[in-house]
Structure formats: C-alpha cells, structure tokens
Amino acid sequence: MxxxxxxxxxxxxxxxxxxxxxxxxxxxxxxxxxxxxxxxxxxxxxxxxxxxxxxxxxxxxxxxxxxxxxxxxxxxxxxxxxxxxxxxxxxxxxxxxxxxxxxxxxxxxxxxxxxxxxxxxxxxxxxxxxxxxxxxxxxxxxxxxxxxxxxxxxxxxxxxxxxxxxxxxxxxxxxxxxxxxxxxxxxxxxxxxxxxxxANAPLAVQGMKRILDLLEATHERGLSDAERAEIADLRRRAFESRDIVEGRRAREERRPPRFTGE
Known part of the structure; x- marks a missing residue:
C-alpha cells in the first residue's frame, strides 16, 4: 500500500x-x-x-x-x-x-x-x-x-x-x-x-463565503433569479438561527459566544 x-x-x-x-x-x-x-x-x-x-x-x-x-x-x-x-x-x-x-x-x-x-x-x-x-x-x-x-x-x-x-x-x-x-x-x-x-458563527461565515463566490463567478453577467433566491435563503437561515441569539446574548453578557451552527 x-x-x-x-x-x-x-x-x-x-x-x-x-x-x-x-x-x-x-x-x-x-x-x-x-x-x-x-x-x-x-x-x-x-x-x-x-x-x-x-x-x-x-x-x-x-x-x-x-x-x-x-x-x-x-x-x-x-x-x-x-x-x-x-x-x-x-x-x-x-x-x-x-x-x-x-x-x-x-x-x-x-x-x-x-x-x-x-x-x-x-x-x-x-x-x-x-x-x-x-x-x-x-x-x-x-x-x-x-x-x-x-x-x-x-x-x-x-x-x-x-x-x-x-x-x-x-x-x-x-x-x-x-x-x-x-x-x-x-x-x-x-x-x-x-x-x-x-470561533465565529458557522452559518454567517459560510453564508458569506457562498455569496462572495457567487458574486465573483457572476461578475460579468450578474446574478440570476435562482442565485438571488439562494442568497436570500442564506440570510434568512442566519437571521432565524440560534447562533444569532447566542451572539447577541454573549455581547450583552460580555463573554465569548458559543456558536453551534444551528
């Protein structure tokens, strides 16, 4: 081998x-x-x-x-x-x-x-x-x-x-x-x-990576309706996640956030 x-x-x-x-x-x-x-x-x-x-x-x-x-x-x-x-x-x-x-x-x-x-x-x-x-x-x-x-x-x-x-x-x-x-x-x-x-929120970081990849790939032709819908879904999932609540709570309590990707 x-x-x-x-x-x-x-x-x-x-x-x-x-x-x-x-x-x-x-x-x-x-x-x-x-x-x-x-x-x-x-x-x-x-x-x-x-x-x-x-x-x-x-x-x-x-x-x-x-x-x-x-x-x-x-x-x-x-x-x-x-x-x-x-x-x-x-x-x-x-x-x-x-x-x-x-x-x-x-x-x-x-x-x-x-x-x-x-x-x-x-x-x-x-x-x-x-x-x-x-x-x-x-x-x-x-x-x-x-x-x-x-x-x-x-x-x-x-x-x-x-x-x-x-x-x-x-x-x-x-x-x-x-x-x-x-x-x-x-x-x-x-x-x-x-x-x-x-240590950052996975849904946020990965969502932004995907959007940046789409923007680079579609620079010349612009985003399609399907790609715009995908971006909207990525943002919606982040705003509805437990991590966004954890991020706000951690800031209020002045401690490091404990993100789970959910």
Whole structure:
C-alpha cells in the first residue's frame, strides 16, 4: 500500500491538511491530488469550521506537480494540469473558509492550490512562482482566472510570462497573500487566524463565503433569479438561527459566544 501524501490533523474545529512529501519539497503527484480531494470532501462532511492547507517540514509549501509524473495520466485519465485544476476546484468548493499556510516556497500547482484557498499566510522569505512558461505548459483557464481575481491582469501576465518567483513580501504588496509573518511566528499566526475564523458563527461565515463566490463567478453577467433566491435563503437561515441569539446574548453578557451552527 502506498504511503499517504496528505495527513490530517484536527485542532478544535480547525482541520489541517498537510502535504507530506518532504523528500520532493512536497511536490504533488496524482495520488496526493486525489487524497486532497478526498480530504476536502471529508472536511465538508465533518462540518469543520476552517480548513488549513500547509506543507510538511520547514522548507516548502509545495514545489508543484511532481515532475517524475509529468508525462503520465492519472487513473481517471487526467493530465497533470487537469488533475491540479480538479483538486483546486474541490478545495475552493469546501463550504467553510480555507486558509493556505505557506510555510515555505510555493510553485506551479502548489501555488495554484494555495490560490484556491480563501486566505493565504506566508512565512517571510518564502518564494512564490508560476513556471509553466519555462516548462512549455499552457496553463488552464481555471487557474489563470484565479490569479486574475487575486492580482489583476498586469500582475498575472508578469507572473506567468516571466516565470520568475516573487518574494512573499512582493506577493503581499500584489495581493497574492494576505499576511506575511516572521519565520518564528508564521505557524502560530496562521493557526491563530484559522482558530479566530472557526470561533465565529458557522452559518454567517459560510453564508458569506457562498455569496462572495457567487458574486465573483457572476461578475460579468450578474446574478440570476435562482442565485438571488439562494442568497436570500442564506440570510434568512442566519437571521432565524440560534447562533444569532447566542451572539447577541454573549455581547450583552460580555463573554465569548458559543456558536453551534444551528
């Protein structure tokens, strides 16, 4: 039986998914991508409050797709770029907020997986790069769209046409990451942010994530009647929930709220 490439750790409502392939700087092959999909679906079923994706060890988040498998196809018949895109879509569809902790450098498919998360916290000194032009690869539409949404057209062109990595600090200025933390503080800060998100009302946070996803996906055409109805239902459920009562009561009693997602 092959060694698992995705490890799962639970921390008080936060599920940490660890890309575990240290010998190859946490490169992701077909097995790891399929395991990541399964882990994301399991997290959704378990109703965790926040998912954190990180690399194992102190050096790399992920060096990208495993070059030893570059000329192959998966057991599902997917090419490497298709397998990365599928895993990124499953990760993006997790109902709760997702956070990529860039504990080290992230390249190619690894950086795309990070871009599919809602938030990104990077360790100072980490390098982030998209090298498909240096490998002769035309990147798929879904991945390019994610970067357009994060950093805009000009920065996306620079990132992909040049193929040269940028520093975490430059990525912060571009909007590619949300925070950069010193190496000694980065893990603690990333997990603390995830825990803070996880402590909030699940119906509220997940409802807003869904609405933001809809607004981004429908930016050009506008919302349909069915999508507007879905948004109205999300807001109604939150206003009728026990959590909204708990939130008000906790504020009146000056204590932390105890949300249940109901």
């Amino acid at each position: 092959s060694t698992p490439r995705i490890r799962t750790e639970d921390r008080d409502g936060v599920r940490v998914l660890v890309i575990d392939n240290v010998a190859k700087r946490n490169a992701v092959g077909f097995q790891a991508l399929e395991e990541l999909e399964e882990a994301c679906l399991a997290a959704a079923a378990a109703r965790v409050r926040c998912v954190v994706l990180r690399g194992a060890g102190p050096v790399a988040f992920s060096s990208g797709f495993d070059l030893d498998e570059m000329g192959e196809t998966s057991r599902r018949g997917l090419r490497p770029d298709e397998a990365v895109e599928r895993a990124a879509e499953v990760l993006a569809a997790v109902p709760c907020p997702t956070l990529a902790y860039l504990n080290g450098s992230a390249y190619g498919g690894g950086l795309e997986l990070a871009s599919a998360c809602d938030l990104r916290v990077a360790r100072a000194g980490a390098a982030l790069g998209m090298p498909p032009a240096k490998l002769g690869v035309v990147y798929p539409e879904g991945g390019l769209r994610r970067f357009l949404g994060l950093v805009g057209a000009a920065r996306t062109r620079e990132l992909f046409f040049v193929g040269r990595p940028v520093s975490a600090e430059t990525a912060l200025a571009w909007g590619l990451v949300n925070r950069v933390a010193p190496a000694e503080d980065a893990e603690r800060e990333a997990l603390a942010l995830a825990a803070e998100i996880g």
